[in-house]
Amino acid sequence: xxxxxxxxxxxxxxxxxxxxxxxxxxxxxxxxxxxxxxxxxxxxxxxxxxxxxxxxxxxxxxxxxxxxxxxxxxxxxxxxxxxxxxxxxxxxxxxxxxxxxxxxxxxxxxxxxxxxxxxxxxxxxxxxxxxxxxxxxxxxxxxxxxxxx
Numbered sequence: 616x617x618x619x620x621x622x623x624x625x626x627x628x629x630x631x632x633x634x635x636x637x638x639x640x641x642x643x644x645x646x647x648x649x650x651x652x653x654x655x656x657x658x659x660x661x662x663x664x665x666x667x668x669x670x671x672x673x674x675x676x677x678x679x680x681x682x683x684x685x686x687x688x689x690x691x692x693x694x695x696x697x698x699x700x701x702x703x704x705x706x707x708x709x710x711x712x713x714x715x716x717x718x719x720x721x722x723x724x725x726x727x728x729x730x731x732x733x734x735x736x737x738x739x740x741x742x743x744x745x746x747x748x749x750x751x752x753x754x755x756x757x758x759x760x761x762x763x764x
Contacts, residue, residue, distance in 0.1 A: 616746075617656065618653045618656060618657055618750075619750060619753075621649075621652055621653045622649050622650065622652070622653040622754075622757070623649070624649075625648060625649040625652040625653070626645050626646060626648075626649035627645075629644070629645040629648045629649060630642060630645040633645060642761060643761060643762060646757060646761035646762050647697045647698065647703055647762055648697075648698065650694075650697055650710075650754075650757060650758065650762065651693075651694040651695070651697045651698050652694075654690045654691070654693055654694035654697075654710070655690075655691070655694050657690055658687045658688075658690035658694065659687075660687075660731070660732075661683050661684065661686060661687025661690065662684070662687055664731050664732050664734070665680060665683050665684070666734040667729065667730065667731030667732055667733060667735075668683040668731050669683055670724070670727075670729045670731065670734060671720045671721070671724035671729055671731055672720055672723070673719070673720070673723050686713065686717065689709075689713055690710075690713070692706075693706050693709060693710040693713065696710075697710075697762070703762060704762075704763060707758045707759075707762045710758055711759065714751055714754050714755050714758075715755070717751075718748070718751050721747050721748075721751065722744060722748070724738065725739065725740060725741055725742075725743045725744045725747060726740075726741055728740045
């Protein structure tokens, strides 16, 4: 839920600030900055809640800690890429792939009731998937329709 609030909050703030400072509406730049801010938040979680993030990965995934760090770094790289005019399209495509690859971990975490912030098994559970799966699709649509299209 926090990533969604950051994404939408930053989008509207930047959208109106660009109008005031530049005199025009720029939804694409606003969308890029908002997604970058959200990715910064989620990337920090990979380093702050590493143990819980490791628990989100299915048992067959090797090198869980390295995978958590790698995906955090990928989110940071994607955030930077979105802010660079020469790189935002490639960053958008790569982030779309990353979101698709991370969806099974989110499903696994919900089914196992993993609370990644605490590193415990008292999370929200399978009902959370009714929010998480559409949210993941929303992030992908955000990139496609507001950044790449």
